[in-house]
Each structure stands twice: as C-alpha cells, then as structure tokens.
Amino acid sequence: MRALLPLLTRHGLLVVATLVAILLVSTAIVRFAGARRAAAAIAVVQGDRLGVQVRETLVQHPRDEAALQALVDAEPELHAIAVLGPARRPTLQVVAAGRRLPPPGPPPPPGLPRFLPDGVTMDVGVVPPGAPRPPADAPPPFRILFEPGEAEPVLIAATWDLAIGVVGGAGLLGLALGVFFVDRRRARVEAAAAEQAHLAHLGEMSAVLAHEIRNPLAALKGHAQLLEERLRGEAGHASAEHVVHGAARLERLVSDLLAFARGDALDPVPIDPIEVAHDALSRVSPDRIELFADDAPDEAVLDPHAI
Numbered sequence: 001m002r003a004l005l006p007l008l009t010r011h012g013l014l015v016v017a018t019l020v021a022i023l024l025v026s027t028a029i030v031r032f033a034g035a036r037r038a039a040a041a042i043a044v045v046q047g048d049r050l051g052v053q054v055r056e057t058l059v060q061h062p063r064d065e066a067a068l069q070a071l072v073d074a075e076p077e078l079h080a081i082a083v084l085g086p087a088r089r090p091t092l093q094v095v096a097a098g099r100r101l102p103p104p105g106p107p108p109p110p111g112l113p114r115f116l117p118d119g120v121t122m123d124v125g126v127v128p129p130g131a132p133r134p135p136a137d138a139p140p141p142f143r144i145l146f147e148p149g150e151a152e153p154v155l156i157a158a159t160w161d162l163a164i165g166v167v168g169g170a171g172l173l174g175l176a177l178g179v180f181f182v183d184r185r186r187a188r189v190e191a192a193a194a195e196q197a198h199l200a201h202l203g204e205m206s207a208v209l210a211h212e213i214r215n216p217l218a219a220l221k222g223h224a225q226l227l228e229e230r231l232r233g234e235a236g237h238a239s240a241e242h243v244v245h246g247a248a249r250l251e252r253l254v255s256d257l258l259a260f261a262r263g264d265a266l267d268p269v270p271i272d273p274i275e276v277a278h279d280a281l282s283r284v285s286p287d288r289i290e291l292f293a294d295d296a297p298d299e300a301v302l303d304p305h306a307i
Contacts, residue, residue, distance in 0.1 A: 017176030021169035028165025035158030039151035043113040043120050046150055050078050051124035051142075058083070058139035069094045079119055080145035088126065090143070101145060113148070115155075120148045210257040217254060221247035252305050273300040276307060 053071060061067035068081050072094050079099040082090035093101060100118070113120045125141035127134060148155075224247055228240040274293045281289055 014176045014180045017172050021173040021176075024165045024169040024172070028162045028169075031165075032158045032162040035154050035161075039148065039154045039158075040113055040115075042151040042154065043115075043122070043148045046077070046148065047113060047120065047122040047124070047144060047146065050075065050144055050146055051122070054078075054081055054142055054144060055124065055139050058142070062139070063092060065092060065094055068092070072096045075146075077147045077149055078144060079147065082143040082145075084123070084126065084141045084143055088123070088141070088143075091140075095145075099145070115148070116145075119145050120151075121145050206257055210254045214251070214254050217247060217250055221251060256305060267305075268301045268303050270299050270301050271304050273297060273302075276304055 057067050057071050072078050072081060080095040080101045083092035085091040095101060113122045121143055123143050224243040228244050231237040231240050274296050277291055
C-alpha cells in the first residue's frame, strides 16, 4: 500500500481532472437535452396557437388560397402553410414573402415539431394509422412552418451551455495532462540527479577503498620481491615471480581506480597491440589460448595500463 501512494499522488490530479471534465460534459449534455425538450414543448404550444388560427381560417374559407395567404402575411411568426392530401402530400401551399417551404423530407411526427434551419414545421390534424376518421366537415390536415421565437432563446442558451461545458472539460483535462507530464519529467530529472549522486558516492567509496588497499598491497609486493630474489635459481622462484607480477597488476588496478575516481584523463601512446595481447596472455593461461595476429595493425594509440 505504501508503494502505491506515490503513484496515486502523481496520478491523482489527472484522475480527478478527468472525472470533473466528464462531469462537466455530461452535465452540459443533459442540460442541452433537457433544453431541447423544453424548446420542443414551447414550440408545440406556439404551433398549437398558430394551428388554431389556420384551422379557423380553413373552416371559414375552405381551400381559399387568398385567405391563407392573408393569414401568413398577418402573422410574422408564421412563414408557410401547406394543406396536406393523401400520404401527407401538399395540395395547397402559401408562403410569406422571402420565405420558402422546407425541402422534401421525412414528415414530422403528428403534433410534434421538427426543427429546421428555416424554422419549425409541425403537422396539425394528421390522423395516425388506426385512429378513427375525423368528421366529414373537419378541416383538412395541414403543415405549418413558423419561427420558434419563444423556443429559440432556450435553444441558444442550451447550445452555449453545451459549448462552454465541452470547452471547459477539454481545457481542464488538457491542463491536467500538462501538469502530469511536467511532474513526470520533474520526477525523471530528480531520479537522474539521485543516480548521479549515488554514482558520486560510489566513486568516493571506491577512492577510499583503493587507498586502504594500496598500503598493504605495497607491503605484500615488497615482501614478494624479496622472496623472489632469495629464491632465484631455486624451485620456488617461478611461484614467487608470479606473486610479484600479480601484486604489480593489482597495484596498477588500484592506481587506475584512484585515477578514475579523481577523473584523471587517459594517457594514450603509440604501442604495439600484439605485445599488449601477449602480455595479457602471459598473466593468465598462455598454454590454453592461441593468439592469431596476422591482420593486426603494427601500431595503435591507446593507454597500455588502461587497456
């Protein structure tokens, strides 16, 4: 659980911002849907009011195009009237000046508005399938196109609320993502700095350790050299010589470690790489390793002690 706390803390802002953004967008969508339903209800009331006037005109002046045109010209919200025949096909149409009927398309549900760029259409008096037929003296069904002046402010406000909610949610989510990536980059920089500090401590420890090893190693090398001189020409001379070479090699390694800890630069010089390879083989098992140096260069620039 303790190991999860930094992860939760680092991702907590992003999670909270995501939830808040989803809540903002969801709220805006719900409010927009509710506003559309409210606007549709307002449009129905407005359409019913205009439909009553059209119905009265059709009762008093059946299929009188002039009377319908006068009604359209007198009502600023009413833009067009289409008397419907079989299959809801318009048989008589009148429009206001500068207006036009909506293009052919699916008819609106009976009694419900259909929002279009030019306004709202609504069918009045259309009998649904299976419903009883209207009386013979009833006016014919008709379709009206009118401006939803009372519903339009509701739709405009709902559209603005939806746009603000979406933009606000996206902005909040983008800000949280930016903070998250900045924090993750800062964590990487801190981790790299901590690793560099750890390596620096290791270098200091290596320098101290090499310094502590160097003194007893010098004593060991000195006694091995004395022993080699005393055993010169005797059976144990080869073993003493091997100890001296090993101590010298360790001494060079300790010196290289101290130089690396101090940051000393390498000292490359032109040398024979084949000679370096033979010297390395002489310190291990020269009888078990065969060296092929036919294609080796005659000279190479490198630090013989480091290589």
